[in-house]
Amino acid sequence: MLTKDLVAASSKPLLLSILAGGESYGYEIIQKVRELSGGQIEWSDGMLYPVLHRLERDGLIESEWKEADTGRERKYYFLSSDGRKAIKTERQQWLAVHNTLCKLWKIKPASI
C-alpha cells in the first residue's frame, strides 16, 4: 500500500493518464486504478472528487453530465488540451525519478 503522501502526489498523473484513454466517471476511474495497480493503490471514493474538481478548476480536465445506459445520470470527465500538455510534463518528471531510483537500485530503467 502506498503512503498517504505518495497517493496524493501521484493522483494527478494517474487521473490525467486514465482520462487520456477516453472520458470516464468517478466510480470507473477508481475501479481502473485498483485493477491496474493490483490493489496497491487504494483511493478512498469520496476523496477522489475534490481532486477531480481541482483539476477541472485548473483547466486540465472538463466535465459533463450524461445519461448512462442504466438510465441514471453520471458526471463524465474528459481531458482538455491543457491536460494533454500537462501529461507530457508529468511523464518527464515521474520517469526522471523512476530512472534515478532504478540506477541507484541497479534495475534496468524504463525507456523515456
Added chain:
Amino acid sequence: MAGRSQHPVQIMENQTRFDLNVAIESWRNELTAQPNLASDDRHELEAHLCDAIAGFRQRGLNEEESFWLARRRVGQPQQIGEEFVKANPAIVWRERGFWMASAILLAFLWNEFAGILCCVISNSITSLSIRFGFESEWIGLTAYFGTGLLMLLNILPLLGVAILLAKGRVREDFILNFFARKRFLISTLVSLWITVNGVMFYLNTLSYNNTLVENNNLIRSMPLPHGAFRLTIDPQPAWTALSHNLIFPLLLLALVLWLMPPQNRKTPNRA
C-alpha cells in the same frame, strides 16, 4: 429451480426489513445536512454510491450488504464535506449567493406584480362604491382593503414555501432543475419583468386620463406603482422609477446569471 422456490418468504422478509430507496434517501439527507457540499457534488456522490451498490450486487451480495459496503467506501458525509471545502472554499459561497440573489429578484418581481393587482382591485372597488353612491366612510375603507391584500399576497407565498420545505414536500432538486436551464430562467424572468412594466405603463396612462376626466382624487385611493416607462407628466422624477424598475432588476438578473453554479450550465435537459 428447486432452490429458488424456497426463497420467496426469505426475500419478502428482507424487503420489509430493508428498503434500498429509503436507505439511499436517508443517506442523501445526511449529505444535504453538510453545508460544504454543493448540490452538484451531492448528485455526483449519489451517482457514485448507486454505481458502487450495483457493483456489489453484481458480485452476488444482497441489497442491504451492498448498500452498507458502498456507503463505507464513499466515506463519512462529514469527512467528505471537509475534503470538498478544502479543495474549493469559494464554490460554497458562490452557490449561497446564487440562491440569495434569485430569491431577492423573485420576491421583488412578485411584490411589483402583487402591488399592481391590489391597486387594480382596490381602485375598482372604490370606483364602484362611488358609482353606486356608498357612504364616504366605506370608500375610505377600500384603501385599507388594498393594503391588507398586498400584505397577504406578499406573506402567503413565503409562508407556503417555508411550510413545504419544513415538511420536506419540496425537494431542492426540483427548484434547481428549474434554474438549471439557463435560457428558460432568463426568458421567465425577463417576460415577468416586461409584463409588470407593460401593465404599469398602461395603468399609469389610464389613471392619468381618469383623474383628468373625473377630477376626483378618490379614484386613486391606492397609489399606483410606478413603471419604468411611465409618463413624464408625473411629478416624481423619472429616474427613480427607472432605477427601481429597470436598473435594479437587470443588475440582479446579471448577478444571478453570473453566480449560477457552473456545472448546472452543462446539465442537459432531462429526457
